Amino acid sequence: MNSVASSRKIAFVTDERLSHARKTEFHQFISRLKIHFSIEVFSAQMGEKDFLDRIKGDSFSLVLLPWYHYLKWKHVEQHFGSLRMGGPNVAGYFADAVLPFELSELPHYHRMILLDFYRMDTFEVEALLGNLISHEQRSGFKGLIPKSSTIFYQNWFEHDRSSTRCIDAIVNSTLIKSPRWAPRIDQIRFYLTSLWSLCFQDQHQSPSLEPCGEIELAEFSKRLAIKFVFQDRDLTLKHMMQWTWPPEHQGNPMIEMLVKNADFVRIHHFPETQKLEVTALFTPTAPVLAHPGEVRGLWIEPQKLRYLKNTEEEGFSKRVPIHSAKDQMISDQFLEILEQLKAVHMQLGSVSHEERFILEHQISNLRFLINSIEKKVAEKKKVA
Numbered sequence: 001m002n003s004v005a006s007s008r009k010i011a012f013v014t015d016e017r018l019s020h021a022r023k024t025e026f027h028q029f030i031s032r033l034k035i036h037f038s039i040e041v042f043s044a045q046m047g048e049k050d051f052l053d054r055i056k057g058d059s060f061s062l063v064l065l066p067w068y069h070y071l072k073w074k075h076v077e078q079h080f081g082s083l084r085m086g087g088p089n090v091a092g093y094f095a096d097a098v099l100p101f102e103l104s105e106l107p108h109y110h111r112m113i114l115l116d117f118y119r120m121d122t123f124e125v126e127a128l129l130g131n132l133i134s135h136e137q138r139s140g141f142k143g144l145i146p147k148s149s150t151i152f153y154q155n156w157f158e159h160d161r162s163s164t165r166c167i168d169a170i171v172n173s174t175l176i177k178s179p180r181w182a183p184r185i186d187q188i189r190f191y192l193t194s195l196w197s198l199c200f201q202d203q204h205q206s207p208s209l210e211p212c213g214e215i216e217l218a219e220f221s222k223r224l225a226i227k228f229v230f231q232d233r234d235l236t237l238k239h240m241m242q243w244t245w246p247p248e249h250q251g252n253p254m255i256e257m258l259v260k261n262a263d264f265v266r267i268h269h270f271p272e273t274q275k276l277e278v279t280a281l282f283t284p285t286a287p288v289l290a291h292p293g294e295v296r297g298l299w300i301e302p303q304k305l306r307y308l309k310n311t312e313e314e315g316f317s318k319r320v321p322i323h324s325a326k327d328q329m330i331s332d333q334f335l336e337i338l339e340q341l342k343a344v345h346m347q348l349g350s351v352s353h354e355e356r357f358i359l360e361h362q363i364s365n366l367r368f369l370i371n372s373i374e375k376k377v378a379e380k381k382k383v384a
Contacts, residue, residue: 015066016044048073100246116297119287154322155211187261194258224282237269264297272305
């Protein structure tokens with residue numbers, strides 16, 4: 001076992017409720033994880049007391065329990081400290097389809113981590129487990145996406161409250177306009193709308209020049225990550241847990257829409273400043289579209305303020321403001337219109353009087369479009 005794997009030690013309790021065929025696939029899945037982590041496998045048939053006796057005195061960075069044990073084994077959380085803001089973590093997982101009615105009421109935990117080992121692939125699971133083990137990677141994009149990824153960012157200010165142009169700019173950016181995200185454009189827009197609603201749900205307008213919210217997006221390996229940081233003094237971690245728990249979804253339709261439209265949601269609360277960081281993943285398997293009624297992954301946890309990664313995300317040198325992405329779209333449109341204008345001019349010498357009149361009318365329209373685009377570019381330069 002290499003030194004890297006030995007420092008990433010996981011106590012992995014297997015799921016005994018899986019079918020025989022699914023158990024075989026699941027054990028293969030665990031074997032692939034063993035390449036990157038030091039994993040000790042325990043049988044789910046043992047009781048909670050026996051399990052605690054087995055792990056006492058050992059230095060596990062993470063304990064993974066099947067979802068039904070995770071919701072009932074209360075003493076495992078207590079063993080590591082119910083109110084802890086660091087140290088080893090305990091998470092539940094499901095390795096087969098789970099429907100909301102199968103889950104019990106929300107336990108009285110101070111965090112809720114339920115990972116999807118059924119729909120997510122090994123690459124995504126490895127990233128999440130790495131985040132859970134490393135304190136420095138528990139928030140932000142660090143460890144979640146490759147450092148070579150380009151981060152697109154945008155700040156939302158008080159004056160954005162009266163319109164959704166911020167959302168329109170993101171949806172119309174080259175990042176989201178690609179054919180890859182066309183089938184999911186509705187879910188992405190609904191998700192962004194829920195963030196906008198959360199950011200501006202306070203009716204009292206603030207004169208502050210500081211941004212009300214900071215959003216970052218990154219695409220990697222056919223996956224999309226969206227991170228949003230905002231402040232809400234009334235929205236507690238307890239509220240977030242109650243409103244995102246699948247069987248309940250009570251009290252806040254904006255948060256319900258947020259969870260409903262993403263494949264995986266991670267919410268970190270920073271009590272020192274009442275800031276929240278909401279990170280979502282949109283994955284190639286797209287369980288939102290393929291299996292909308294099933295439980296999906298969810299991670300809600302309090303964090304220390306020093307782990308909050310602001311818009312200057314460490315280790316990511318490629319950062320592009322959303323309006324620049326839109327400028328690129330305008331430039332592409334500009335060149336396309338110029339090509340059309342050139343083609344029309346080439347036809348003028350060999351057409352009849354009537355056709356010439358029609359072509360000159362088209363030229364007039366194209367020149368009008370070019371002037372409009374040039375004005376937009378000039379306005380953006382003035383703002384910059």
